[in-house]
Amino acid sequence: ELAAPVAMLAAEKGTRGRALMFRAAAAQQTPAAKAEIIAKALSLAADHGAFAAGARLYAADIAAIPPAAELGWFAYPAARALLAAQSDAAARLWLSLARAQGLTDDGAASVAAALAPLARLAMHDEQPLAPLLAAWRKARSALPGEAGIRREQVLLGLLAALGEKVPAEDWLALLDGPAGGAAVMPRAALRELLQAAAEGRRLGETVTFALACLGDPDKADPALLAWTVSVLRHAGLEAEARAVAVEAAIASGV
Structure with a gap:
């Protein structure tokens, strides 16, 4: 075989x-x-x-x-x-x-x-x-409609969350497209727990709550993906932030 x-x-x-x-x-x-x-x-x-x-x-x-x-x-x-x-x-x-x-x-x-x-x-x-x-x-081959817009939103948001200076022209180009479809959002309590863990430098909790917030990266709101990566990065978890960013980008077709 x-x-x-x-x-x-x-x-x-x-x-x-x-x-x-x-x-x-x-x-x-x-x-x-x-x-x-x-x-x-x-x-x-x-x-x-x-x-x-x-x-x-x-x-x-x-x-x-x-x-x-x-x-x-x-x-x-x-x-x-x-x-x-x-x-x-x-x-x-x-x-x-x-x-x-x-x-x-x-x-x-x-x-x-x-x-x-x-x-x-x-x-x-x-x-x-x-x-x-x-x-x-x-x-990269173009994705139709909202999928293409979402891929761009995810990539630009993740780059910005990691401290990159995304050119304004790239953001402006997204304004001509649709706002995007419904995305999965975490409960407000999870976001608050993540923020508190990051501010308290409780690294294990920060990673745990970040992953819980994301759920399925291919369904998460692009702004949420970027915010979560930013929280990880500012908590001193640069490697974890980049790992999450790469996985989310791949899941979104980047």
Whole structure:
């Protein structure tokens, strides 16, 4: 079973299918074969709203694959998963590969541009933000209607929450679109508990209440996502704030 083609492994449903793919990936002797199975597994996880869990599951296997020119196609899922799993150093290697190949290959340049906002959320960078956002919009396929507006709101809000100076033009562009649909909001008591825990520097409680406030990041109000990340950051939990920001951004299609 472990030697079955990727398409056959992917056809296995549920826990059995996930276990077979994980074991098959671990059994591969060549980086290309391992990468092919992992890429499919991550795609399936994303389809079921479980990309973050899949990223954590495969992070060690991905980090063990040396970024190489012949694996340029794997740079996008690899870096995205490693960022979601907080393996920033390993993610940077794949992003560097995409950027290097992007000097002579438009496809690789688009991959690097598509990954740039997630890398910016995960790791501080002094590069100008405006051209990064412009290149990202060009590289990422548009989402229809409110989904596209929400993705922009989430990304810009998270960047601002982490202390980035988001250009006014980017905010103004959102005023032409719809205000957005109904979003899930936490109970007021949870928000007050989070604020009190952060002000009291009770770090464990701060993280606990922040996660409770967020619930499902793909359904949370963009302003709430940004506020929660800001609270974590100002409580001295920079790493946790960035981790939450990356997961929320990925869940929102960034």
